[in-house]
Amino acid sequence: MHLLEPREHPSKMMKWLSPVIALVAMLIVGSILFLMLGVEPGKAMYIFFIEPLASGYGWSELAVKAGPLILIALGLAVGFRAKLFNIGAEGQLTMGAIFGGGIAILFHEQMGGWILPLMVLMGALGGAFWGAIPALLKTHFNAEETLTTLMMNYIALFVLLYLVNGPWRDPDGMNFPQSVMFNDSATLPLIMDGTRINASLYITLFAVVLFWVFMRKSLTAYKLEVSGQAPLAAKYAGFSSSKAIWMSLVISGTMAGIAGICEVAGPIGQLNPNLSPGYGYAAIIVAYLGRLNPLGIVLSGCFMALIYLGGEMAQMQLQLPVAITGIFQGLLLFFLLASDALIENRYRFAKKTVPPEPVAATSP
Amino acid sequence: MTHPYDLSAHTREMNPGSASSVARLQLINICKSYNSLKANDQIHLTVQPGQIHAILGENGAGKSTLMKIIYGATQANQGQMLWNGKEVKIDNPSMARKLGIGMVYQHFSLFETLTVVENISLGLDEKIDLALLSQKIIEVSEQYGLPVDPRREVYSLSVGERQRVEIIRCLLQNPALIILDEPTSVLTPQAVRQLFKTLRLLASQGVSILYISHKLHEIKELCNEATILRNGRVSGHVDPQDNSTSDLARLMIGRDLPSYVRQDYQGAEQVLFQIESLHAESDDPFGVSLKNINLSIQAGEIVGIAGISGNGQAELLSLLSGEQRLKTGKIRLAQQDISSLSAGQRRDLGLGFVPEERLGRGAVPNMTLSQNALLTAFRQGFTRWGLIKFDQCKAFSEQCIEKFGVKASGAEAEARSLSGGNLQKFIVGREILQNPKFLIVAQPTWGVDVGASMFIRQTLIDLSRQGVAILVISEELEELFEISDRLCVLANGELSEPVHTDQTNAENIGVLMSGIHRPLTAEHSAQEQIHA
Secondary structure (H helix, E strand, O other), rough: EEEEEEEOOOHHHHHHHHHHHHHHHHHHHHHHHHOOOOOOEEEEEEHHHHHHHHHHHHHHHHHHHHHHHHHHHHHHHHHHHHHHOOOOHHHHHHHHHHHHHHHHOOOOOOOOOHHHHHHHHHHHHHHHHHHHHHHHHHHHHHHHHHHHHHHHHHHHHHHHHHHHOOOOOOOOOOOOOOOOOOOOHHHOOOOOOOOOOOHHHHHHHHHHHHHHHHHHHEEEHHHHHHHHHHHHHHHHOOOOHHHHHHHHHHHHHHHHHHHHHHHHHHHHHOOOOOOOOOOOHHHHHHHOOOOHHHHHHHHHHHHHHHHHHHHHHHHHHHHHOOOOHHHHHHHHHHHHHHHHHHHHHEEEEOOOOOOOOOOOOOOO | OOOOOOOOOOOOOOOOOOOOOOEEEEEEEEEEOOOEEEEEEEEEEEOOHHHHHHHHHOOOHHHHHHHHHHHHOOOEEEEEOOOEOOOOOOOOOOHHHHHOOOOOOOOOOOOOOOOOOHHHHOOOOOOOOOOHHHHEEEEEEEOOOEEEEEEOOOHOHHHHHHHHHHHHHHHHHOOEEEEEEEEOOOOOOHHHHHHHHHHHHHHHOEEEEEEEEOOOOHHHHHHOOOEEOOOOOOEEEEEEHHOHHHHHHHHHHHOOOOOOOOOOOOOOOOOOEEEEOOOOOOOOOOOOEEEEEEEEEOOOOEEEEEEOOOOOOHHHHHHHOOOOOEEEOOOEEOOOOOOOOOOOHHHHEEEEEOOOOOEEEEEEOOOOOOHHHHHHHHHOEEEEEOOOOOOHHHHHHHHHHOOOOOOOOOOOEEHHHHHHHHHHHHHHHHOOOOOOOHHHHHHOOOOOOOOHHHHHHHHHHHHOOOOEEEEEEEEHHHHHHHOEEEEEEEOOOOOOOEEEEHHHHOOHHHHOOOOOOOOHHHHHHHHHHHHH
C-alpha cells in the first residue's frame, strides 16, 4: 500500500528550494524528451533557455511577456493564499481586454489623454466583473469556484469571438475577425527605442510594490491567509468568509483585467481572437512557482516568459510544434506539485499487515 | 489455548488473596524517547493478578506512552516486559489481545450508525456469528452489571452506555489485564459508581486492572496500589489507602497543591449577559437541538454549565459566540441586543471566547504566536490605515507569554509547537488581556496539567471579581465546583435552572446530567440516593 503521511515539521528551507527542484527535474525530463525527438539535448536546451537571452532585444521581449504573467499571478496569489482557486484568469483577462478595448473602439475618432486611463480603468472593471460572477455564485449557491471560473473562461472567449466577428469587426479588415487598430491615444506609449516595452512596465512595477506591502502588512491579507489556513479559526475570529471570497476573486479578476487591457493597448493594438497565449493559465504556475510571494512572482514570471520565448525559438530553429511550450509548462507544474507534496508529506510503503504468530499465549 | 470467546471455559476463580507469586505483568527498566524527549525513563512496574493498579500522573508525564507500549501500539527502546513470568515482545495491539491484554480508550471508537453487536463484531480479530455474539454480549453484560442491549444503535446510547460497549468488547476477549485510560472523564458520578462496582467484581475474579487517571479521590477510592509518574520517571510506588490526596498530589506534580483564593464580588450588581428563550433545531441527524434556553449572568460572577459534551454544548457555544447565526431567541450583552450581530461585531462590544479546540479554531497552527495574537486582538489598535503594527502586536504577545507563564521559545514560535496546556494559557491570556466584559470559556483546562489548570482557574476567578461576567462550559465537575458561583446542567439540549454552587453537590448535578430534571436541593438528593 502506498501512503503519504503528513510530516510533523516540513522543512522551511525545502519549501523555498522546491521550485529549484522542480526546475531541475523539468530540465532532465525535457532533455529525455528532446533525445526521443532526435534532437541533441544540449543544443536544444541552449536554443530553449540561452539563445532567447543572447541579445538585448531578447531581454526586452522577456520583459514584454513577463509583464502580464506577473500582473495576473500577483492577483491570483491573493486568492490562492485564501485557498480560493481562481482558474478563470484567462477569461478575466479577455473581459478586461473587451471592456478596455471597447473604449478604444468607441472613441476611435477621438484623441486625448483621458482615453488611456479610462481604458485601463474599464479593463480593471471588466476583469473584476468577470471575477465577481463566480464570487456571487459561491456566496449564494455555494458553487465551487474552481469549476465556475473555468467555465467563465469559455463564455468570455465566445463573447470576444462574437464581438470581433460582429459589431466590432473592422469594416476595412477584409473580413478578418478583428477590430480596428487602436489609434495613438488608445495605445500605451513605448518607453524604449527598438523594443516593444511599453508603459505597462510601470503599472507592473507599481503593482509589485503595492502587492508586496499589501501581503506583508495589511490586516486584510492576514484575514485572507487565516481563512485559507484555518477556516474555523477565521470563523471564530469573526472574519467573514463571504468577504474573503469576494476580495480574492475581485482582486485577481482586476489584475487579470489590467493585464488584458495592457496587452491589447500594447503589443497587440487591437481586439482579435488570439489575445493571450494562455497567460491566464500559465500565471497559475507562476504564482505557485513564486511561492505566492510578490518578489518570488517577479522571478518566476520572468522564467515563465523565458519558456514562452524558448518555445518560439524551438519552433523556428528546431521545427518543433508549438505544443513544446505547453509541455514544459506542464512538466514544471507537475514537478512543483510533486515536490511540494513530498516536502509536506512523507512517502511510506506499508506492507500488508500479516496477522502475527500467536506467541506462547498462556491462559490466565 | 481456550477459545477466545468461550467465557464458560474461562477460569475466573482465581482469588487475589492467594495469588501465586508470579506477577501478571512486570516491566523492567522501560525507556522510550521521541527525538530528544524522554517520554519514559527507566520505568519499573509490577501488576499482580487481581490488583487494581493506578497509574497516576499529569498530562505529559508519560502515562499514555507507557500504556501504548504495554498494548503494543508502540515499542520501547529499552527494557523488558514479563507476562506471567515469561518475557514477551508485543509488536502490535492484536498480539496484545491474543496474550490477554485489553484496552479501553478514553475516546471511544464506535460507529454511531451501527448497532452495538455490529460495532463489537467489527472490533474483534475473528469473525463470529452476530446472533451468537449477541448472546455472549448479554451473558457478559449480566455477569458484570453492564446492562446494554446489543440491538440498539450506538447513536442512541448515552456516553456511559457507550463506555460499557467498549468494556464488553474488551471483556469478550477474556483479558487477564485491562487498561482503562481516564475512564471517568466523561461519566456522571452515578455512572462512575457503577463502573467501580464492575471493576471490583473483575478484580475479585483475578483480572488485573491498570487504571490511568489524574483524579486523586477516585484512585484513593478504587485502587490498592499506585505508580506515580512525573516527567517520564516513576516518582513513587505507594498504597493510595495509606496516603492523603495531598501526598499523592505532591508526588504527582512535585510540590504542594495551592488552593484557590476567592473573595466576594464588591462591585455593583448588574446583569451583563442574557439568553432569552433560545431555540435551535439541529440540521445534523446526530446533532442536538437546543430547547428554550434561558440564562442571565451578572457582573462579577462565574456561571458554570456542567454536562457531557454532545448534549448541545458545541451548538450553544457557536450560537453565543456568533459563529452560528441565531434564528429564535434573544441574546443581550450589557442590555444591548446582539442576537443578529456577527462574531466580529460581538467581539467589538466586549465579548471574549476561548473555544474547546485550540489548534485550528482558537489558534492557526502554522502561524506564530504573534500572528495568533492578532487573530482576535487586532482590535486593540494594532492597525493603522489597514496596515498591521507588528511591533505593538509582538509586544502584546510577549506580555501575554510572560503574564500567563506560557512556555514557548518566544512570540515567533509557531502555535503548533506549543503543548496543549501552554497554547491554552496563551489563548486564555489573549482573550483576558483584551479586557472583555463577558467571557465564554469552553473546557478551560482540558488536557492541561495540574499546575497550569490551577493557574487558569484562579485567573478566571480573579477576572470575574473585577466585574467581568464569565460563562464556563466544562465536563469536569470538580473544576466547576471549584470556580463557579452558580451551576446549571446542559443535557439533551435543555438547560437546567442555575443554582448556587454551595447549595448543591456533585450527586445532584450528576442526576441532572443524566437528563432527569428535578429540583436541586440537598434533601432530594439524599432521597434519590436511597432509592438508587
